[in-house]
Amino acid sequence: MAHNNGLARTPQMGWNNWNSLGCDVSQDLLLDTSKVLLESGLRDVGYNYVVLDDCWQGERGADGYINYNKEKFPKGMKYISDELHDMGFKYGMYSSAGEMTCARFEGSLDHEVKDAESYASWGVDYLKYDNCFHMGRFGTPKITFDRYNAMSQAINATGRSMLYSLCNWGEDYVHTFGMSIANSWRISGDIYDHFNRPDDLCSCTDPRDPHCVAPGTHCSIMNIINKVAPYVDRGSPGGWNDLDMLEVGQGGMTDNEYVAHFSMWAALKSPLLIGADLRELTPRTLTILNNPAVIAVSQDPMGRSVARIRQDFNVKKDRYGQGEIQIWTGPLYPNDQLVVFLNAADEEMTITTDLNEIFVHEGPEGSAPHSKHEWDIYDLWADRMDERQAEKILNGDTQVFQKGWFNSTETSYKDALGRRDERLMGVKVAHVGPAQPELSVIVPRHSVKMFRMQDLS
Amino acid sequence: MAHNNGLARTPQMGWNNWNSLGCDVSQDLLLDTSKVLLESGLRDVGYNYVVLDDCWQGERGADGYINYNKEKFPKGMKYISDELHDMGFKYGMYSSAGEMTCARFEGSLDHEVKDAESYASWGVDYLKYDNCFHMGRFGTPKITFDRYNAMSQAINATGRSMLYSLCNWGEDYVHTFGMSIANSWRISGDIYDHFNRPDDLCSCTDPRDPHCVAPGTHCSIMNIINKVAPYVDRGSPGGWNDLDMLEVGQGGMTDNEYVAHFSMWAALKSPLLIGADLRELTPRTLTILNNPAVIAVSQDPMGRSVARIRQDFNVKKDRYGQGEIQIWTGPLYPNDQLVVFLNAADEEMTITTDLNEIFVHEGPEGSAPHSKHEWDIYDLWADRMDERQAEKILNGDTQVFQKGWFNSTETSYKDALGRRDERLMGVKVAHVGPAQPELSVIVPRHSVKMFRMQDLS
Amino acid sequence: MAHNNGLARTPQMGWNNWNSLGCDVSQDLLLDTSKVLLESGLRDVGYNYVVLDDCWQGERGADGYINYNKEKFPKGMKYISDELHDMGFKYGMYSSAGEMTCARFEGSLDHEVKDAESYASWGVDYLKYDNCFHMGRFGTPKITFDRYNAMSQAINATGRSMLYSLCNWGEDYVHTFGMSIANSWRISGDIYDHFNRPDDLCSCTDPRDPHCVAPGTHCSIMNIINKVAPYVDRGSPGGWNDLDMLEVGQGGMTDNEYVAHFSMWAALKSPLLIGADLRELTPRTLTILNNPAVIAVSQDPMGRSVARIRQDFNVKKDRYGQGEIQIWTGPLYPNDQLVVFLNAADEEMTITTDLNEIFVHEGPEGSAPHSKHEWDIYDLWADRMDERQAEKILNGDTQVFQKGWFNSTETSYKDALGRRDERLMGVKVAHVGPAQPELSVIVPRHSVKMFRMQDLS
Amino acid sequence: MAHNNGLARTPQMGWNNWNSLGCDVSQDLLLDTSKVLLESGLRDVGYNYVVLDDCWQGERGADGYINYNKEKFPKGMKYISDELHDMGFKYGMYSSAGEMTCARFEGSLDHEVKDAESYASWGVDYLKYDNCFHMGRFGTPKITFDRYNAMSQAINATGRSMLYSLCNWGEDYVHTFGMSIANSWRISGDIYDHFNRPDDLCSCTDPRDPHCVAPGTHCSIMNIINKVAPYVDRGSPGGWNDLDMLEVGQGGMTDNEYVAHFSMWAALKSPLLIGADLRELTPRTLTILNNPAVIAVSQDPMGRSVARIRQDFNVKKDRYGQGEIQIWTGPLYPNDQLVVFLNAADEEMTITTDLNEIFVHEGPEGSAPHSKHEWDIYDLWADRMDERQAEKILNGDTQVFQKGWFNSTETSYKDALGRRDERLMGVKVAHVGPAQPELSVIVPRHSVKMFRMQDLS
Incomplete structure (x- = not known):
């Protein structure tokens, strides 16, 4: 009943490379970052998922199974998950419910079963599942539900527990059904590192319009906050409105703005995924991310959004x-x-x-x-x-x-x-x-x- | 042809526990309330349905049949319906056209036949059928029609006459097809106890937009009145626009406001379900609810809305x-x-x-x-x-x-x-x-x- | 290819009883009206279709064929069509692509073949096909197309040529496909006898919104003119935007307003169906309806709307x-x-x-x-x-x-x-x-x- | 993966007859125009596709194959492609994903395989595929995708490489899936020869509304620019947002306006199809079209729109x-x-x-x-x-x-x-x-x- 994998009883916390590093991923990046999370105490206040975003893929084999990029990940994915697990982290990966990922690598659409098997065999604990190149399979809730449910079923079939994070940019009223198949669901286009500047590439400003032309890639903090306002009550233990990864420490906002951003993400019970490059973490950024009194709001056991x-x-x-x-x-x-x-x-x-x-x-x-x-x-x-x-x-x-x-x-x-x-x-x-x-x-x-x-x- | 069960020739009247008591339901509540309805004369002016809302459920059995919560209802549902019938009332219950009800109990989606059989065996006369956790099965009128028609057919198959009340919050143009399968259909998000305060959780303010992001849970009296205005003519004997249960006597409005609320619900031919806790009924509230000159407008045999x-x-x-x-x-x-x-x-x-x-x-x-x-x-x-x-x-x-x-x-x-x-x-x-x-x-x-x-x- | 029955090379002209008489139909009404059309010269300037609207139906027989109301039409439908044909008129009838007609008589949904056979056997030359009680079968162009195409195919299968007039109130972008299956298609809610008064029951005022909540029953002349403006070019010989039947002579407008109404309907290449009760035709009304210089605009062989x-x-x-x-x-x-x-x-x-x-x-x-x-x-x-x-x-x-x-x-x-x-x-x-x-x-x-x-x- | 025919690595350039000549097409027109392209040096700066638009068709044969109009094209289509190829051009043709083309000739809907075979046998290198008379098969991305994908598959099945250009006027969010099946996709109604005059026949002015009533035929330069703004990033090598053919030199704009039009089309990475009648090309027009510094922006190898x-x-x-x-x-x-x-x-x-x-x-x-x-x-x-x-x-x-x-x-x-x-x-x-x-x-x-x-x- 509903999505009942026992995970995300409070909003997930961790780190994801996309906001700061995009496609520039590697084995070293993940291991180095994990060390910072550990040694800075961030793991201990709750940031325990290390999530690898797009661009890790190699080709899909003749057997239908996906390969990883062997140059970026010379020792393979299982090695990384073992290392992360040893450090007390959980390991997240990424794919897209489309023919290609957003960075135009192999997508998982119609390959859900084999891809989920690969993730399970690699010891993956978390899947962020994107929306690019969906082959026209969206536009009604049912068709989007079915497309994302295919991976939900495939993950369940592996027997391995994975936090399942939908990234369909709030399309097709995902806030009305996301909790039935996943642990979180994005509710907007991609965040960008600005407090409130409107940008043409995040054009959906009408909260009544989830069918916007282009959920976009330049949504400001205030834009996202205003989008989620009508359905903050849709998140609850096990499934959360996802306001996208944090921009805290990326450089485009003032300290006050980052504090506001972090506070609202915590209060709204969004997942808290650090997006900055932790290898260049500044003291000031650390003092935002590590405030346990604010994190306690995010991780409150009642799980009620403001x-x-x-x-x-x-x-x-x-x-x-x-x-x-x-x-x-x-x-x-x-x-x-x-x-x-x-x-x-x-x-x-x-x-x-x-x-x-x-x-x-x-x-x-x-x-x-x-x-x-x-x-x-x-x-x-x-x-x-x-x-x-x-x-x-x-x-x-x-x-x-x-x-x-x-x-x-x-x-x-x-x-x-x-x-x-x-x-x-x-x-x-x-x-x-x-x-x-x-x-x-x-x-x-x-x-x-x-x-x-x-x-x- | 159309929904032709002979019921609701005028808008249904009665009492429902949700607005005042939510999940706090029990055998005693229903029986005590019925006594008030009877002894205050409210039954005699027309309030003859006693409707139990969400949270009565136990687990679904291995045989696929739903159980009731035996702690809240020690003598079972049939006992309650017998008691109510003896007092001259009709007995209403609740479920949702989803995997779960709104309060996250077992829903009836894909269990319609067995659930309708249970209701019939319990002597149920009325079903309020909600919309939570619909597994993405909405977004076009056809898919919503089919989801709600499944229960309509299941009820008809039992041979027991039940007033069938749709609660899909006005989505998917239900006012254009509700009368073909049901006796009433909600046309908005949930009412709340305020005359006109706009609330972010009832965001659908544009009457042209039934596809609003979130029909919501905090819709004011004026918000609901303005929503139904373009299709007041869709209600007629046998099937009615449902403006949601009454807030009269709940405490958030002035006496004048409650009079306005009650008058408009009567004039608009909405069902009149008292939502207050009748065990704490005040004299002033009673003098609104029991005005036969206004109720006569609701129960007018022509059945024409203003x-x-x-x-x-x-x-x-x-x-x-x-x-x-x-x-x-x-x-x-x-x-x-x-x-x-x-x-x-x-x-x-x-x-x-x-x-x-x-x-x-x-x-x-x-x-x-x-x-x-x-x-x-x-x-x-x-x-x-x-x-x-x-x-x-x-x-x-x-x-x-x-x-x-x-x-x-x-x-x-x-x-x-x-x-x-x-x-x-x-x-x-x-x-x-x-x-x-x-x-x-x-x-x-x-x-x-x-x-x-x-x-x- | 397209709708190619050779009819409606110019917009159809004639008379329909609904606007003035609604359900008050009978054999005498049709024959008396036809006599006025003939003797006033209106037939000769082009009004040659006599169209019987809703409420002519009796029960549907056990054999699945529809009966007419024998009290209203004692000599039957074939008698009427014979009489009309003898006077030089063509005979039109009405049904709805729903379980019931708008006046709640038997509809033709899922009875298309047998109903078309009946019309053919009665000598019918024209079918107005309405949209009430569609059982949720609308909301995407494909589902509406299929519902209306069923009758188009059924008519063609009879071998009798009938002008086919869609009345789905402009829903589901009918102006993009109506010409493929029919000779005209309504583009708005029902007209009412007012030049420009906005009415809540015709709420769709945004030309970008064909998915309005309720196309409605009180659309003014100006409302309809403004609705068709973005796609006037969709009408052409064989298939026309239908702005609904004329209100000329009904009493709610000034002479100038009726002249404007009639002129715009002619210029916009709408069908011209007189809606007034011709048995009470006034001289002033006649001088609007019988102006051949304006009718020549409607019947222009190029068929190009303004x-x-x-x-x-x-x-x-x-x-x-x-x-x-x-x-x-x-x-x-x-x-x-x-x-x-x-x-x-x-x-x-x-x-x-x-x-x-x-x-x-x-x-x-x-x-x-x-x-x-x-x-x-x-x-x-x-x-x-x-x-x-x-x-x-x-x-x-x-x-x-x-x-x-x-x-x-x-x-x-x-x-x-x-x-x-x-x-x-x-x-x-x-x-x-x-x-x-x-x-x-x-x-x-x-x-x-x-x-x-x-x-x- | 995606549309991977190797074509359109930069936006296609060439000439199309529609904007200036509409249905007035012939063998001579194509050959004469090609000569101008060649001798004016326009071919050498990049205009290498010669595209024949609507009205070339004859009847569809009993064998299901489409014929060309033998009066307009006495030597046939293969002759034209041979001539064009000899001059160093590529040859483009046109059809519609409907029962008829926009000019009401035979369409390719449900004839995709045989029509693609004909194009291949005629040596065609490019297909513009229009949207008229689609028989109600639109309104959700999936149904539009399937309708256009049918021709994509049919082209691929011929084994001949053809640039595939969608012309569905931006409906059904084509910018989210066009790149998976085609090399370009129109994003608006038809352009007209005006810088910024709003026209009722191009009514879709809200960038959030791709489901506009009528994408239209009179969209100004500024209208189109404003429509594409939210998703300029959807074009990339192999697949491009198509802002429609150029009006440069048609006479309705000033020289400054044409310069602005051409500059923006280049900067936005739209295909650059000259729409003027080149047999009447003026020197001033030539100096806009042949500016290599601006064309270099269009043909930039990074393929990134402004x-x-x-x-x-x-x-x-x-x-x-x-x-x-x-x-x-x-x-x-x-x-x-x-x-x-x-x-x-x-x-x-x-x-x-x-x-x-x-x-x-x-x-x-x-x-x-x-x-x-x-x-x-x-x-x-x-x-x-x-x-x-x-x-x-x-x-x-x-x-x-x-x-x-x-x-x-x-x-x-x-x-x-x-x-x-x-x-x-x-x-x-x-x-x-x-x-x-x-x-x-x-x-x-x-x-x-x-x-x-x-x-x-």
Whole structure:
């Protein structure tokens, strides 16, 4: 019933090479990157999938089985998965539900069974499955479902457990059926490294139009956030809306923008796949990616996305004509509430809400019981790691993070949240309640404020 | 020919647990609620279906038959239906045309025959059939028709008469084919307890777009009213546009707003399923639900919905940017006319129409013969029950309603309308005719005025 | 190849009962109406199809053949067709490609072969084929094509020649395939008797949206004109865009509006089916319907619709928020050009064009050779019959129209146009040419000026 | 894999009769035109396909094979192909994936195999395959794919290599699957000879709506450019977005407009099919068509289209309400960059960009390494041939172009670009770099400036 492989009970985390390196893949890249994940402590806060994207393929053999590129991967795929498994990682690979992959290598359409067998024999734990060159087999949900279900069935038939990640760019209402065959499904065209610039190559700006001409390859952070808003509730344990891989650390955004990007991906329960080249990881980037208080939102055992309760365009616009502010909220384990203030206006804004608005989905116009409770407010970014600490880590000073570092491979986020582990709670900054129901915050331009509310009642 | 099970000759009335109680269902809930319906006189004004929504299921057995949850329903479903039947009610149940129900219990997709057999064996009289987890089988009318027709055929094959209620949220133009296989069909995403607040989770605001991304779960009263406007004429005896279950008495709206909500649902010939928890029914709520003059509009033997003849956005907007006024009209049995003034502006409005506009659908620009007739105007809310009376009823003072109470199980609405039973006529408040064709009314903010016009010619 | 039954080489003309009489049909109605058509001279100017719409049906027999209603048609259908044929008319009937007709009588879906056999045996010459209760069989062009093609094939199999008229309200892009199986295809929801009032029951106002929720039943003249504008070129001899039956004489429009309606239907090469009750035909209505100079535009042997070359919304709006002016033009036999100025503004307008604009489709920006020619301008409404003459005709004074009356059953429009029959030419009112390229006309509110341009070069 | 016939590694070039001559085709026309192509040097700069469009057909024989019209082509098709081959041309023909062609001759739908055999036997090298009269077989990508794939398979089965050019007007998302079965695919309705006038017969103005009612026959240059913008990246060697045949020299546009049209078609990697009647070729037209520096952009071996990086509507509008400016950019072989400034405003504009904007797709907000390089700027129209020279060529003075004429049949564009052949480089007009990153140009009304940037770093 539904997709029931037991995986992705919380959104998957890890690393994928595409955003930074594209086709430039190799055995060394994967092994070197894995070392960084391990030694920087990123694996321990949850990034445990190492995913190889397109361009690993060789020719398809006369026997119908796909070969890997022997120059890029001299010791073969099984060697890589063994190495990764030894380091405590899981191994992900990539193909496309088309005659070719997006980079025009051999696709898996009509080769699903043999390709899944190959992945299983290589020890693969994760498959990202793309949408290029689909031979006209899309345009109705049924035909897309069937095309992607073919691989789902093929994976199941191998007997090996693999996280199955659909990448059909949100076409054909995949958010209505993705959870029946897969663990996540992309909901937009490809992300690009910009906060809000509209680009002709990501033309689908109307949330009512999943049948857009070209889901595209240049979708900004704000574009993707606005696309998922109408169906944030479609993700739940075992299957997630995928907002695409992270651009954090790629260079096109400010630190505030990357913090906003990361926060929203966590709050919206998207998979968190680092997209930067980790061999060039900077201290500042590390301090975004390794914040356990924010990751705990992503890995919350309830698996409930935030929903948007306010969107206001009546703010200062930038040179791209863009500008808006948003408020998002949703429940957190065990009895907490998350509130995110997203300032995408072209200036610093003071944004104010109150308990009635925060709990509008529990009962409108103040009818929700929660709006009568007392709440402490914790800032989840207040404990962000000092950059000098991060620099020490990247210089190999393992003592820094071993002492007190949050290690999700030892203690699950659920357990730590259950006992209110301080490292996941942020810093208390305010209190609201029936007597003082308003919460008013100053949010810098292109940034978020992200608060965990603790129920005192 | 068409759906010809003889049921729903007028829109079905009753109670359904979902809006107030969701998954919190049990044998006791159904029996306790039925007692309230009976003792408050609500059954006698027409609420005769008691419908159990999602979450009643147990596992599906190895024999392919569905089991009920034995903890929630210790004496089983047949016991409940027997009890309900003894009280003069009919028994409704729920499933989904998907692999799972919306609450992720066993769905009926590809199990239609055995599930219908179970319902029949349990004495079920009504099936609400939902749309979650449809495995990609939607997107064209044919595929949705086939998926829902499978259960229609399965029900017919049991030989037991069941009112069949489609809940596919208005997708795939169900209003063009629902009447061929069912007695009602939902035309929107799920209702929520607000008069007009737009919510991202009910994003389909364009009436031309039934293929919206997410029909949603937070559709306001005004949102639903505006969605059905282009095809109000699709409902007729035997098959109805379903605007979703009532929110009256749930707490998120003012009394005026609930009156407007109830009036429009009656005038638009939607099924009238009470959604509130009747064990906590308030006197004020009761006086909305039990107004026989308004229910007589719903249960009118002609079965003709009102149609909208005016929509004006040029009025004061509220903090959600919403504001409009509307006029709706349509014929009533035997020769009357209904006119509803709906004020969704953010202030009290004086709204004026005249006979030419009221009868525009009988002939535009004053060419309709009806616009030359003399008409008395009756206010259908003028006889609303006094709250103290309602309180007495809820306190068990059965004398209150037994004396003079309108009892549709004894006298049909048709018969009573035919002899102009005073309890269904409201109170005469005005007269219009060729000499004085204008009808001008003050309508409070977020409210309706609902008039029955009697033809004197 | 294509629909090649030799019929409808020019748009069909005749009478259909639906617009004025709906279900109120009978043998007497048809025979009485035919007598009016004959004696008023309308048959002779071209109205030669008498079409019986919905509600003639009885039950379907156990043998699968449809029966007619024996009370309404005591002598049967063959008797009617014999009578009509004797009077020089052709006989049309109606059914629906659904389980029921729109008035809920027996439909022909899955009964095409036997129903076509019945029509053939009854001497039927024309079938209007509707779209109600289609059992979900629409939503893609292929499924609609197949549903309507079934009847096309069934008709062909009878060996009897019948004009086949699709009535699927413009759904599923019928204008791209209708000509392959039929002689005409409706392109909108049902017309209603109003010039431009928007009505919720004709909600499809976006010309890019053929998949509208509800093509509807209250489409105004201007609504329909605007819908067909993007594909006027799809009609040609043998197959025509059908703008629905005429409302001329029904009472909801002014004389100017009816003249505009009739002129545009002729210029756009729509079928011309009179919708009024001819037993109550007024002299004024007759003088619109019997103008041979305008009918000659409809029946032009080239069969080329006008195309719109200007649409200007920057004019005075009426109380419905409507207002625009349009210019339409196209070629006429033998070397003439038609220009229509349509004033849908809320006041009299002076509209000016010039030869470059008129011939923009022959070459933009003045590059068309025609814009260098000399042209005489003829007003096609200048010879409209005097109302007193029309009254005499309706009073039975047959001498009026026998002397000099245009009789298309004796002389074809093609022949008469070829020799520039004065009765088809209107009255010369202006001249334009390279020296004086401008054509400027005063057009009353809600009216047209319709000019035939004669090439002098 | 994909469409792998080895053809169209750069966009095809040649001549097609339709835009100027429509159905007026004959043996003489093709041979005479070919002579002009040859003697004017147009063949040598790359125009090597001579394509015969609609109206060559005779009847289909009883054996199922199509005949050509023996009056128009007395010596038959093989004769023509032989003649063309002898002159160094390739021979193209036309049919439609429908029951009829657009001009209502025999179509190839369900005759694909025999028709492809005929083409092969006639020595055909190229097939343009149209979309008229498709019998309802469109509306989903799969059904359109199958209809067009039938001819693709039939061509492959002949064993003869033919460039396969889809003409389905951009319907059913052909840009997502065209490359799997063909060498090019039209992306819009038919072009017409106007720069930017909106016409009702090209109504699909919303780039999100490929399912427009009528792709149309009057699409302006700007309309087509704006349609392709969201998926310029879909063209690549072997398969190209087809913006329709050129209108250059047809008479409806100014010289500046034709230059803009030709430049954009080259930059967007559309096929370049001359549409003018070459027997009346003017010197001015020749100097547009024969500019090797611009053709080198079209035939660039990287095959990368420009992408739009700016669109600004905040400019002066013309009488059609149109006005905008655009900037487009993309990489050129070997390490160059193309920048096109398109001024579609109603007045001369000074347009300014900088290196950060030009390289935004390599890294936004100045993060692209290229924006730190030094670049020389070359104007690709600076070397446009003098009109007097062109006149001499057309008068038969072959010496003019033999001396120094760029001859792509002797030297490929790739080789010449590799050694920076001066004839392909334009004229250096500016320099930009980190110190002076701005590029500011004056662009006349309805014109382009087109620059090749050479990387000096």
